[in-house]
Amino acid sequence: MLTYNTQLKHLILPEYGRNIHQMVDHCLTIEDRDERTRCANSIIASMAKLFPKIREEEDYQRKLWDHLAIMSDFKLDIDWPFEIPEADHFNSRPDKVPYTAEHIRYRHYGKDVELMIQKAVSMEEGPERDELVLLIANHMKKLLLSVNSDGVEDSKIFKDLAEYSHGALRLDPETVRLHEFKIVAPPSTKKKKKR
Template sequence: MEYNTDRTQLHMPEYGRIIQQLVERCKTLETKEERTEMSHGIVDLMGQRNPSLRDEDNYKHKLWDHIYILANHDLDVDSPYPFPTEDELKSKPKQMEYPQLQGDFKFYGKSILQLIEKAIELEEGDEKEALIEVIANNMKKSYNIYNKEHVTDDVIFRHLKELSENRLDLTTIEALEKSKIYYSSTSNSTNTNKRNRYQKSNNNNPRNYQNKNRRK
């Protein structure tokens, strides 16, 4: 009986023992033409055994890379793609570069920078003013959520000036009504009205009156 411990190591277990045995058999063929022909057949079989690769770009290229790995980097065939070296396979992927916000303003997010650039490109007019209102509103919301504290309008204007590299200076803004920019005053009044309506409904509810009498 043959045990797995006595067999050659599976270089890519997802393909199974049969595929690797075929690759090892391919390496023993005498002529390069025979090895190349058999390699094409193995690659087709590998594609059937691993159909998820078909949804990826250049999946054929990946299959040829895999057959080279299964051959332990020792396969003399005419491949349609260059085989990767061992160093290339062992090398780690390069670290992705993430966009960095200026200073300590990362909590505003990349979308704010994109909106600022868009506002700078627009000509003076209602459309630009409306976009600035959106930017300021979202900046204040993001600031309050991240820092969990109230922020004044002047702070938002200063941050907007720094983020836009002095291209949007709203510290002396007069054309826009600040009350339209921020949501805090309207939301507070809305919450107050809701509380008043709730208290009024509770006072007019006969059950509440009876419950108060029972407590007495």
């Protein structure tokens, strides 16, 4: 009956292959400590020959010895040339990244637009603030066009801007015109036929 790899022992570091893992398993069964150390050195030499590019790395010997420790499940009792890390060091999970779960009123605008509007509200009235409000409104129109390709009315943008700023930022639809953005179709990936 055939033996399939799925029926064999799981490889901890599969990039080294089954033969290296069998060498490590054999090394664990050797009773003499000096003989085990010599066997481990020969395994390291074989691992380095499998990946000659690893020698270009700065601390490649340490990396190979760490891999040997991992493959032996940290049970190999030899004279290690480097201090091997604890098994917990490799099995520990990183700390969870704390994400803020803030509510975004209109997802198509995103959180950055909300922050820009807050910044514009906190500025003193003047030409710099007016220019920033106009830039924000144009950006909002562009973002809304990305989800609504049928077209966007300027009055919708002005209404949303006033709502976001609680009435502090108002643009007059009679005097202010936003840019007209055109949706450009992506280029075709089909090759043209030769005639």
